[in-house]
Amino acid sequence: MSAPTTNIPVSVPAGQRSPAPSGGRGGPGTGPATIAGSLSGIPDARSVVTRLLHGTPGRMRVLGLVAVVAALVVGAVSVSALLGAQAAVDRAATNTAQVVRAQTMHVELLRADALATNAFLVGGLESPQSRAQYEAAMSAVARGISEAAAAQPADAEALGALSAQVQQYAALVEQARTNNRQLLPVGAQYLRQASAGLRAEAIPTVEAVVTANEKRSRDEFSHSSSVVLLVLGALALAVLVYVAVWLARRTHRYLNRSLTGAVALLLVGLVAAAVTVGNISRDAQAVDRGSYTQVKALADVRTAAYDARAQEGLGLVARGQSGDSEKAFTADVREVTDAINDVTPRQTRQSLGEQWSAYTTKHGEIRAADDSGDWEQAVGLATSTGSGSATATFTTFDTTASNLREDASREVAASLDGIGGRAPWIALALGAAALAAAWLVLRGFAQRLQEYR
Template identity: 50%
Template sequence: MTSGPRTNLPVAPPTGSRTPLPPPSTAARTSPGPSGERSAGGPAPAPATIRGSGQTLQSALTGLFQGTPGRMRLLGILGVIAALLLGAAAANAILASEAAAERAANTTEQVVRMQSIQVDLLRADALATNAFLVGGLETADARAQYDAAMAAVARNIAAGAAAQPADAKALGTLAEKVQDYAALVEQARSNNRLGLPVGARYLTEASSSLRASAIPVVAQLVKTNEGRAQKEFDRSNSSIQLLAGVAALIILALIAVWLARRTHRYLNPSLTGGVALLVVGLFVAATTIGNIGTTTAQVASGEYRDAVDLAQVRTAANDARANESLTLIQRGSGARYQEAWEANDSTVRETLDQIDDTSGLASGWDAYATAHEEIRARDDGGQWEQAVELATTPEAGGSTAAFNAFDQQVTEQRDRASTAAIDQLGALGGGSTVWAWLIAIVSLIASWLIVRGIGQRIKEYR
């Protein structure tokens, strides 16, 4: 039997065997899962793009500063920094000198206040002790002068505490000591009006407490403020800060030399103009600071020094006047007060030797010292009443007229010197701030010119 052609039919697999599944396609391997995430084996083009962008930016920046044009750009940045540094240093130096001069003026004014407190306290004591010698009710003029001196003390204590908070605590203590002194003086006056001998004891105690408690406090305040004033005088010359500006100019000069050698172009108008502006700004700053420093130095050694010395003269003189009266009050047992008078006399004479005395202060003190010697001769000779008369009479020949003339002369000179010192220091800040701002603006203009000049050389080099 002839069979027909054979047809290839699919053969069913045997029962129980598995049909192999086709391998997963590429799409299946890269398709996102149920959560939308790509399988671990899939490509990640996005991070590769970010890395490529970062490398491109880094390459661009590296190329920007490569080669001679790149070095020119770096030097341009350095030149701008140098110009801004010069402007900042110069402006800051001017403002620092101006501020120091202003603080010196304020501190000088505080020194004057503290010295005035010291002088007025001793002046009040001199008036009280001298008026006590008269006995009974003191004259209206003597009481008015005493009240004026104590009122001046109160005003200066309040003004000093407001002007310098650092002195407020010490001035508060001083105010308490002054009140204690004034209370003892009032007790002495009350007993003196009644003719009671205990009044002398109260007055002596008042004078002793003044010198033991109040005067040391105010003397320390004077010393502290004198130290502050001297520090501000020294700070007023801040030329050392301009060394940063000099260093900046040296950097700019080196940049200009390198640029000229590299490009074989020795004239760069923009760069040269910027450097020239900075040189002018530095010169103006140095001149301004030099003027401030010179003026403050002259004031420190001139009017300020005279004001301090004259205040010391007046302090010692009024202390001597009070000791003269206390010597007589003690009636033969006041040797220690005479020794104190002699120490005051030495202080006055030594200090006057340091002052350019054109008004005859030394001769005025000699006139008072001569009257004092006559008082001591009468008292030591047993003529106490005559000695008291010479010490209290306002007529010529007594110590009162000679002392008042000297004290007034010293006060006038001291006031003139202190006012001149404060005015000169206060006037130093006039145009300094304007110069500081102008120099800051000049440094900005110079920075722009430096960038422009180097930019021109970069274009030409290409």
């Protein structure tokens, strides 16, 4: 019969050790198992890492990781370069459209002023057609301000100020008309004040909007090349080639099909990205130097021409004190001539120049009559709408310039819209190629590591 057992603790005299339990796994003299003791057989994490990175296999693992990262970087920068170039062209298109809107407002403001000035010369006998043309010009300005504010938030503050300035101009013109119909001399003062305010406030505001958007357009045209990203991609590819060469020398294998395939795939992708980005940049620069330059030149032609036409009328309104207006007219003539010289092709430039010369000849006849003291004849020559009159020759010139500008504007929009249309699809293909290349890199290093086991 076995001796009974007990769970009652037994005191141990001081100075003596508790006897070890017999029959335990540790045998006589072994202590109880502890948590620390149970984990003593698990390798230290640092020793595992050290073993993984030790020797040639360890360096292979590190460089394999570097190669995978390099492959992904090549793919990422190729995709970013393509999408960045396409986005730059889209932003350039937005800014060039804003330039066209602002230049149109500039033209219409001066057109309205020329019409108001010319109508003032006939006193209270303004024709319904002239009034309708003035209202159409002012409506075009108001519509342009609304569209421009919606299209480019950065111009909102300037366009808000322009709206107030245009309203002030319109109010002064109405006061001039009212007094002119009553044959009150103060009407001329209101007209001069309106024209002076237009050129001192509204026109500089429009020009500031044009300048700001032209700068944005130039910046975006220059950003369409994405050169920095492509250089970064080339450096990452060079790192991958270096790793492939190191692996070949270390393993005495001069051809690792997986790594070679990855390098070839990424090289083709990077070249495709560079070629596509180069084409986008080239086409964007061609638009900038071609049809976009034509649009700006023709806008300058029309704004200076309408300012000249308004100055012609203001000179007659001044009645014998046309010196300042004639100086401004002469400056406008030079500006129109310079702008026409930027118009292409040569045949168009020559035709436009001849039409402008025909108008300036008629202006000379007006000035000759006024300077000789025949103000009534000068006014008749300035306000006549018959064939061969100053108004008719100017209208012919302006219609030609307007049609040319509209054609050039449509060409700019169509050209920019067609640039880089395949870029997103090419970027998608390059992204997939980069992932495939990263997998090939892993496969190539795995093959060599297997040889060391």
